[in-house]
Amino acid sequence: MPHKLHPGISLGEVKLRVSDLSRSLAFYEEVIGLKLLRKQDERTAELTVDGKTTLLVLQEVPGVVVTPERSHSGLYHFAILLPTRKDLGVTLRHLVDKGVAIGQADHLVSEALYLSDPDQNGIEIYRDRPRSEWNLNSDGTVRMASDPIDWHGLLAEAGNENWRGLPLGTTMGHVHFHVGDMAKARGFYCDVLGFDIVADWMRMGALFIAAGGYHHHVGLNLWAGVGAPPVSGKGTGIDYFTIVLPDEEELNKLTSSVTEAGYSFEERQDAVYLRDPFGIGVRLLVSRS
Template identity: 60%
Template sequence: MSIVLHPDIKLGEVKLKVSDLPRSIRFYEDIVGLTLLAREEKTASLGVDGSAPLLVLEEVRDAVILPRRSASGLYHFAILVPTRKALGLALRNLIASGIHIGQADHLVSEALYIEDPDHNGIEIYRDRPRNEWPREANGQVKMASDPIDWDGLLKEAEGSDWEGLPAGTVIGHVHFHVGDLAAAKAYYCDTVGFEIATDGWRQMGALFIAAGGYHHHIGLNLWSGQGAPAAPANAAGLAYFTLVLTGAEELERVTAALREAGVPVEARDGACFATDSSGITMRLVTA
């Protein structure tokens, strides 16, 4: 690995292409609990409590809604809430909405899974304290997909009203379908500078990578199939995810490494953009 990312990197806004902007705004406000921050004719930004945007939506004309697991691209983006009570309140609201809810206890976290009207996957989760995260014998983070404590989460929410996602909510991680796991590892680890958080799921076609010892900032999987094609430009789905670097020096190091690896880097709108071999675009900014 030529570089290692600073441990204090974060993820920023995720931008999605959607087929019906008003419908998506309603969904992300009423079901997910985000707040509309700004809206134009074909775009909208949402966040929490006056924060910077966590989610940007762009309506695409004649957008194609792809069948699940038919292309590389977004598997889900993950909204990290600050407390277990916040997750319990979110669960209660999801139940009341009637939406289908997936769930898993990952040992390091408790997670709820839904999807928006365009089949964009969404995880809403809370982390356990780092000192409670189990480790494999090699020191890597140990994760599982055990049943969640549904009743315990709902008990956390008792006596409190749902008021949307609270202050302190952030984008915790992103998870992608890719066409080639080795190529994705070379791109995100060997070039960008993420480290392997756990490769214990490789036999299931998945790899989890992170900076600063986190359980994962990015998940990568082959669950759309080896060689899965990139999504077409007019498909609903991911437009980009954002990696927030610690300063201009780190941004220069990462962009230089990408260019040296033959990856085009485009500078526009105060950010740098690079796209991997699976068609997934990363937006690079500084804190």
């Protein structure tokens, strides 16, 4: 029987390769609203929302080259999930005040803002609508769209609230990748890791997958082109994202599925590490709560 990912998973920290750690720290603190948790060394920093849990790791790679947009398999964006619509409105006003170029979309299940860091790493900041407001297609998949957001409504929702960075309760909501071969991507993420397909946008070259009925934990697209090569270790982009599993039993089931499919993994002190067919790192971690 194919492996099925536990419905109680969540996503944890994402690690990025950057060209200038000081510049990236300033951006992620002053524009995005994360806080420095610790520096592992002079080239690697962990960022947090709550002062305890790492949400983002930045690693400066000597001689790194900024990866041109839509040129390789790898990061399209990582997505920061805010607790409320008011939080998104406050963030929108802050980004406008900062003069940041913003993309936007109302996905029916969520409202989202899009921007890039100084190394062209894509970022989404969004809020979810309650699941009771989500609608399903006739095949049971989640109905999503890319409609314009209600700018005025979001800014009105913010009221006079001052921006103080990312609010408590902010999490890593999902990740979205360029891939060079959708069949390989689907085989790895659905057949091996066990995600479910929740929205099939293959008419637009995209597939959205999740566990537990979420609208998506991972997005996959062909927008960098079929056969798009992986980013080298000397290119900016994603090193890994993290899947947080509820217990050791679920981790063992998942690593067994990985082994049976012929993929290798590395057990380190903090987690299990492997790579997808496009060189994107997947970090498997058991929840500590």
